Amino acid sequence: VGWPEGVKxxxxxxxxxxxxxxxxxxxxxxxxxxxxKLSKNELELFVTELNTHCAxxxxxxxxxxxxxxxxxxxxCKAPAGxxxxxxxxxxxxxxxxxxxxxxxxxxxxxxxEDSEDA
Numbered sequence: 372v373g374w375p376e377g378v379k380x381x382x383x384x385x386x387x388x389x390x391x392x393x394x395x396x397x398x399x400x401x402x403x404x405x406x407x408k409l410s411k412n413e414l415e416l417f418v419t420e421l422n423t424h425c426a427x428x429x430x431x432x433x434x435x436x437x438x439x440x441x442x443x444x445x446x447c448k449a450p451a452g453x454x455x456x457x458x459x460x461x462x463x464x465x466x467x468x469x470x471x472x473x474x475x476x477x478x479x480x481x482x483x484e485d486s487e488d489a
Contacts, residue, residue, distance in 0.1 A: 373404040 374380050375398045378391045386392045398404035
């Protein structure tokens, strides 16, 4: 109720100018613009009007844009790294599936070997 003049009645995130956004914000803060819950009678009236518009095939809302590639088959994109990248991915997947360890559990260092020889 009390939507400010000069501001299109739309989602506030769609308002494109700072002046319109400030005008709406000021109206909301001052209380001249506010949200009101519809009574049962008002809601029923709104729903019947909406249904008559839908039955008459009128556009009730802005239709959603279609994708530019609508109606065409979608192909898988090639990996960014080329064939080398594909081979690496295959090798990584195959070792993962087999459950092979990624590295040796115990790594001996040269210090341990030198102390054992002495």
